[in-house]
Amino acid sequence: MIDLYFWPTPNGWKATIMLEECELDYRVIPVDIGGGDQFRPEFLRVSPNNRMPAIVDHAPVDGGEPISVFESGAILEYLGDKTGKFLPRDPRKRSHVLQWVHWQMANLGRMMGNANHFKNYAKNLVSDESQLEYARKRFTGECERLAGVMDGQLSIHQYLGGAEYSIADIISWPWATLLGNLFGDEVWQEFGNLARWREQLRERALLEKGFQKCRELGEREISEEEAGKRRELLFNQTNEKVRSAREEALKQSAGPVSE
Secondary structure (H helix, E strand, C coil): CEEEEECCCHHHHHHHHHHHHCCCCEEEEECCCCCCHHHCHHHHCCCCCCCCCEEEECCCCCCCCCEEEECHHHHHHHHHHHHCCCCCCCHHHHHHHHHHHHHHHHHHHHHHHHHHHHHHHHHHCCCCHHHHHHHHHHHHHHHHHHHHHHHHHHHHCCECCECCCCHHHHHHHHHHCCHHHHHCCHHHHHCHHHHHHHHHHHCCHHHHHHHHCCHHHHCCCCCHHHHHHHHHHHHCCCHHHHHHHHHHHHHCCCCCCCC
């Protein structure tokens, strides 16, 4: 059994999609990132960066003590190695897939998150809209460039990692599929190869199951006052704010610890 610390976001969906595609038994442990669950000491012992997703594998292949893994890229690579699925063993193919996994971690997710923040959330945090103009242009422009990078790759390969579906696709799809929210549906007309790949993957039943997992967690209606508190918690984190929780996590002796 695998414990998945999760909230329904693009990063969380990477893990649920992979777990479903690998047909592994797992249970979801909700981490309400707007409510502060990511600062709980028991979670910080699994994910010291206070970010989800994270997993604890209670049945690792070596038969030893439970293994905890944080960071979505590391989780998908770990599960690929555990199951022998979606991560080639051939060193050349494996290298190609992992390049695109690291590309997503360093580029697509980060830039999409920033673009979404400055387009949809920052307006609630600053009074002068002109302060946001440069940031919006910078990050949406970079997202458009990255869409072109994917489209180019998919013009010569069926999947991002080559001829076979892999963790490169699983890790990129949850963010890429939201490009329409950022640019409108015309983005799929401009990047036809990317649109083909997006729809092709959506036809995979287990991907869709992972994509829909526990969506109700993030659909609860909240007041504007609560929404403001959640924005403050999410977007104004400092070392000082998490120090006490981190120190408490270090004091605990039971349970798995990421090394």
